[in-house]
Amino acid sequence: MPLQTLLxxxxxxxxxxxxxxxxxxxxxxxxxxxxxxxxxxGKLEVGxxxxxxxxxxxxxxxxxxxxxxxxxxxxxxxxRLARRDELLGINGCFAHLAQTxxxxxxxxxRLVTLVxxxxxxxxxxxxxxxxxxxxxxxxxxxxxxxxxAMARVTKQPLDKLQALSQTSPxxxxxxxxxxxxxxxxxLWEGDLAQHLLQALRTPADGDRRAVRGAERGGxxxxxxxxxxxxxxxx
Numbered sequence: 001m002p003l004q005t006l007l008x009x010x011x012x013x014x015x016x017x018x019x020x021x022x023x024x025x026x027x028x029x030x031x032x033x034x035x036x037x038x039x040x041x042g043k044l045e046v047g048x049x050x051x052x053x054x055x056x057x058x059x060x061x062x063x064x065x066x067x068x069x070x071x072x073x074x075x076x077x078x079x080r081l082a083r084r085d086e087l088l089g090i091n092g093c094f095a096h097l098a099q100t101x102x103x104x105x106x107x108x109x110r111l112v113t114l115v116x117x118x119x120x121x122x123x124x125x126x127x128x129x130x131x132x133x134x135x136x137x138x139x140x141x142x143x144x145x146x147x148x149a150m151a152r153v154t155k156q157p158l159d160k161l162q163a164l165s166q167t168s169p170x171x172x173x174x175x176x177x178x179x180x181x182x183x184x185x186x187l188w189e190g191d192l193a194q195h196l197l198q199a200l201r202t203p204a205d206g207d208r209r210a211v212r213g214a215e216r217g218g219x220x221x222x223x224x225x226x227x228x229x230x231x232x233x234x
Contacts, residue, residue, distance in 0.1 A: 001137060003041050006073070006116050009192040023050050024073055025057045031197055036061040036109075038127070039073030046123035047080035051093040054127055058100040067108035069200050070101070074128040075117025094126035101130040105204070112199045114188065115140040115175070129183075132204035135195070136175050138187045143173035169218040181219045182212030 003024075007015050010028070017026035017037050024039035038057050040046060061068055079090060105111055113131035115124075118141045125144070128134065136142060147165060151158040161171055169177035178184040188195040210226055213219030 001116055001139075003073075003075075003116075006192070010071075010114075010196050012193050020053075021050065023053050025053065028071070030193070030200065032200060033068075034065075035069045035071050035200070036065075037071050037073065039071075040076045040123065041073075041117075043075055043077040043118050044123070045077050045080040046094075046126065047082065047085045048088045048090050048093045050080075051090070051097045051126060055093075055097040055100045058097070058104055062100070062104045062107055062109065066104075069110040069112065070104055071196065071200075072111070072113040072128050072131060074113060074115045074119045074124060076120060076123035076128075077118055078120035078124070079122035079126075090122075094122055097126045098130055101127060105130075105132065110200055110204065112196065114196070115142055115184070117141070119143075121145060133199045133202060134184050135186050135188050135199060136178075136184050138175070138189060140175045141173070142175045142178040142184060146173065147171070177218065179218075180213070180216050182209040182214075182216060185212070 003019070007017055007028070011030065013029040013031070015026065015028035015037065017024055017028065019041055022040060022042045022044040024037060024041060026037050027034055028037050036057065038054050040050070044050065058070065061070060079085075079094070101111060111131040113128040113134045115128065115134070115136035119128055121144055145153070147158060147161045150171070151161055165172035169180040175184060175187065179187065210219060210223035214223045
């Protein structure tokens with residue numbers, strides 16, 4: 001879905017969202033009041049400068065309106081793999097962005113993410129995946145690591161991982177698999193403004209991704225193992 005069409009559908013009462021270097025910053029109005037909007041567009045490869053702009057926007061929102069919800073719109077091809085960004089400490093900048101969102105949450109802001117394009121690796125992990133509630137459009141693409149990169153990291157043959165991806169959502173890209181694993185709560189179709197309003201009104205009840213994954217059959221052991229570790233039984 002084109003970005004302008006998406007913004008109009010999510011915020012029929014109006015929005016003032018600027019796009020600079022494929023970074024979204026601004027605000028919008030819902031039935032329950034104003035929200036801060038941040039995000040990415042055009043399959044942006046998120047670099048140091050982008051992360052700092054997003055973090056600055058979150059901090060400004062938290063300072064001025066501590067309990068104002070933050071809506072994150074995601075379309076990113078991952079982190080920028082450039083020497084400049086590595087030398088400037090892209091990992092630290094991503095950590096800073098994640099910490100600003102954690103601060104906003106602890107000060108009472110609700111965090112909601114909608115993946116409307118792509119969401120890949122560090123570009124997604126550093127902000128969109130920090131939300132209380134993560135949703136996606138049906139034609140979105142979600143993947144933390146593609147199978148070729150996974151094969152290099154795990155030292156497993158690519159054809160073996162491709163075979164596993166046919167039966168296990170953990171190894172398979174695609175938004176439906178992330179719904180099955182519990183990482184994405186739901187796919188939004190129809191009235192997007194109403195979907196957003198419902199997400200903003202849903203209480204934040206902790207990280208339930210592993211529990212949802214077990215309920216949906218996508219991750220059968222994650223919740224059980226986490227519980228055992230927390231109880232000192234593993």
